Amino acid sequence: MRFALIGQPNCGKSTLFNQVAGYRAETGNFAGTTVTFTETKVRVLGDVVELVDLPGTYTLLATNPAERVVLDYLIEKPVDAIINVVDATHLVQGLTLTLELMELGRPIVLVINMMDEAKRQGLKLDGEALSQLLGIPVMPMIATRGQGIREAFAQTWHMARKSTIPTPPAYRDEIEQAILALKSEIDKTEFPVSRRAIGIKLLEGDPTLTDQVGRKVPAIKNLVQTQWDSLCHQSSVQAVWLIASERQKLARELTEKVTTQEKMRLTLRDRLDDYLLHPFWGYVFLLAILALFFYGVYGFGSWLEAPLLNFFNNLDATVLNALHSNGLLAQVISGAIQGISGGLAIVLPYLLPFLIGLGFLEDIGYLTRIAFLMDSLMHRIGLHGKAIVPFILGYGCNVPAIMSTRIMEDKRDRFLSAALSTMIPCAARLAVIFGLVAFYVGPWAALGIYLYNIFVIALTGKIITHFLPEDSPGLILEMPVYRLPTLKTVTAKAWFRIREFIFEAWPVLIIGSIVLAVMNFYSVTDYINTALQPFNWLLGLPKQVGTPLVFGIFRKELSMIMLAQAFGTTNYAAVMTTQQMIVFTVFVVFYIPCFATMISIRNELGSKAMWAITGLTVLVATLAALLVRVVFLIV
């Protein structure tokens, strides 16, 4: 059996999914956290059920690639039951989607989530009555606390077993006639959802489906056009609007019948935006929050880095001493120690506070506020506020950042925000910036690199926009309410991301260091370093950085961790000047997105975009690093 979680953005689908699957799907308090589907197996009443978490979608109109995922999934894979999650505090909007889902001809269970929020707002809901009116089960839930989950799954299991198909809502006569007119042609096609749903989607002008049906029934395009003309003639609005208005009318009537609103008391949470979105204080708070974040990460990280580095340096020296040799074995062991120390002493101390802080900002609902405040600035670099989401996620990891460009409607906007967000220093590069520059040169230099990075990205955006002019009208985004993050979700999310570093990246760092040790031993690195010599000469970097930079393409941390091997010491201050450290770090921040990021660019935007972006980053990295060097020479 297969159950699909479907609902509007930010209603808690992934939270519900994680409650039964362990933390596997990212959650966050903004519309568009999930942009792809995640599947898991769960046991329900003795059966093994495939459960799938899908991106949020306002309607099944598929207006951006993330929403497209939902419709494609439904018309490609047979789903035995739909678990439709609705935010209790936005019942009218939620029910419009429910009505649309009821058309699909699949068993469906309506889950009313966020019952705690509804209670806080003084909203009373009669689930029994709603269930009667819709003819489908209605289950209350508080996903964050795990309340109502077991019951909802049991209910869904029963519906799937009995294969209870809901009665689709009836629309006004003109629409029903138009659906009927298409029916005989649609009967010739094969989809795992009802013919009626396909007819309605065609009337709404879904491009992909029109093509798919058109391949079997070439006449369908003209037939739909005729229906559009007659609908437009009768009611003077587009078919899409007509159907959407019908659903909204029904949803509103339902909501009025089943809810009662009590007087609600305004709390600080409801007035917070008066400060945080204030035309002046909003920006002051934004800067203060980011500064606090920066110093929190620096303070915590450097407090741990110094003693840990010390420990590993001593260990390394002791081991080399004890082995009394410069043989291969000693080099390999020393390489392994440096790999381990790099992960533990340099990366984790900064990664931990950073990810907890980022998770906190996401869950509280601040991301969309930043998009609101920064929209006008983003237009200067040819994007709009929505691109803030990939940018901010990019500080954690570029891969989810690239994927999140799916929430943007325009292809050109997706390309540009993907290109620019690969230049955002992710957590791996954060380790280089903090571990090298902040630690040896000082926090101000690290802050300078972050600001310089933003400046270069903005400049690049401006130049690209010159060739690829902005043509989308701009920002369309739902503003989530503030939520107090629960300790459980923040830690689960941080652990989810740190686990990835520990189990996927750290082994690569250790193996990379060992490989480098072996290559050093057999003098292979000399060839690579010599090949890159002109380049290092241009940037004024020591010869040995060549090989680490090449390895950095696999994992950005490698470019720094391997320096230890390349130089034979972790005391970087002894082997690099301040200028070299800064130029090196600037180059590392911009050059070639790591391997995983390149792959995800290819998946989202194609090979051409991948190579274009890779080439662009090398160019930008070289120029940006060169500029820093020139400034150093002048000063």
Add this chain to the structure above:
Amino acid sequence: MNLLEVNNGNWVRVLGVAGGIEMERRLAQLGFLPGNKVRIIRSAPFHGPLLLDVEGREIVLGRGVAIKVIVEYLS
């Protein structure tokens, strides 16, 4: 009249959306349907976006989008 011409705090009624079928579809999703009520809660400085209350849900629209929403004052 379009949304940009409305002052903060005022209630208006949506009449339609200009700018083609794609725009209509995107905005219809978020509740910009004929007859629906909209209030401008606040706007960001430097020609920034508008924060709107659309049928109980808060929606941010950039100026380039807001100018396409045709509205009238509630009488």
